[in-house]
Amino acid sequence: MSLSVRLKHSLPGIELDLSFDAPPGVTVLFGRSGSGKTTIVDAVAGLLRPQAGRVAVDDWVLFDTDKGLWLPPHRRRLGYIFQEGRLFPHLTVRQNLAFGRWFAPRNAQRENPDKVIEMLGIGHLLDRRPAKLSGGEKQRVAIGRALLASPRLILADEPLAALDDARKAEILPYFERLRDEVSVPILYVTHSAAEVARLATSVVALQDGKALRHGPASEVLADPSVAPAGVRAVGAVLRVKVAEHHADGLTELEAGGSRLFLPKIPHRVGEQLRIRIPAQEVILSDRKPEGLSALNVLEGTVDTIRAGEGPGAIVSVQTPAGAILARVTRRSVSALGLAPGHPCYAVIKTVALAPQDVGGRVAANGQA
């Protein structure tokens, strides 16, 4: 199932005008705050009435201003996961989970509640009320509630933004499972490059209400001009396989025949992962480095050099493991004599691969 969105709406301070057709899987709306992300999701949900546009999941039209068609929110068959959870405080977790099911059509394809509860690990919380849950638990229940409403489209508006890093790391894997195990398309809003790298099937980069770019995560994240947090968010996304866990606390990954090391991760040997390598954590060398403490050295050839504003440049290096991006100074580019086609080595510090940049299994249709 795929999602098609066309919207025009003016709000004070922002002029929304965009359209995109998302392939099945997770479509991430990526942009800084004020770029119109939440407005788009609210319009898709029917909580906001846009001046013009059309939104459809396959041939099922949610609204079409040209045809005067407008489904109210309750008839859109959504699973909306809000940033603040929005669990019903007067209901127990069990009743919250059941809420959407009361209203789902009888013939809807239903998720098995026991399976969902088990997947989210919330079985021991069923009789509690939301006030007695931690932030991470609330968000897990919110995911379950959305899922059990038998939605045809799942919306998630910065579902991790209100959580600290530890809780984020706790919740992200559930979204990966959602992507991999549920066939419903997901529209996911975030301003975090790490979340994009781990979850996105495709990314719509937003700025001031316009879609700057739409494509696979690896392409959009590599473009410094669309990254909402500026060059700091630029990075490469690699598909890797867990090769071995070493006794000294490192995990060895295999990517296209090359080896990468990073601090131990919980994933099993043989599991397919996506990892994001931030461009600012990569240094380049024109010869094979020796006497360096960094463990990860990938040999490759320079593909493109993109000079941004200021003294920096983003160099893309084609390696057997995939394209690696490095943020270096323009002075280094000329000192090393880097040019497209030149051989060079990309050096990545082991600890630079942060756990939140390591994703779970790669979906069958997952592009990286």
Next chain:
Amino acid sequence: MGWLGPAELEALRLSLRVSFWATLATLPLGIFVAYALARWRFPGRQLLNGLVHLPLILPPVVTGYLLLLTFGVQGPLGKLLAEIGIVVAFRWTGAALAAGIMAFPLMVRAIRLSIEAVDPKLEQAGATLGASQPFVFATVTLPMILPGIIAGAILAFAKAMGEFGATITFVSNIPGQTQTLPSAVYAFLQVPGGEEAATRLVIISIIIAMGALLLSEYVGRRAAARVAGS
């Protein structure tokens, strides 16, 4: 109740009946008006708000006289009701009508406050989960404002028990028919030697008023604790 005379007992019984029906009959309208004032923006909203509050600020005797003009035997609504067999003038039903109108602002204020305390985002969440507006109201809004409704109803009941000015103006002070507790106190104080009976009714009034206040506080706290998750 052995220490109450028959006339006093009659007044107490009548007051309870009048207040009960005044509260029960106005409650659905009170919830609706409170919801409309809290959630909807419509032309005439301020006018409605003013009308609801009018009995609170007008002298009760004015409200009573307006009721008499409207619902009296010669009044436009009074005539209309008389045709379908309902007479409110100088009946206990009239006392209930007066008490209900006088208590209405208090009821609406309490319920409206509790509706405004419900985050509309929760109602939106209910809608995205497939609940139409009436169902969102029944499953999300109503349970969350229930403490406010109960508090408003108790407050309205207590106010109805104490209503005097509008009642005596509208339906007079007929023992057994329209002589409520406050009217009875007033009547006893008008005759020599009536102080003792008046005092007994005053004590009962104080007990009922205090009891209602404590009960509404208790209900409010219990409900708040329930939502807080204990």
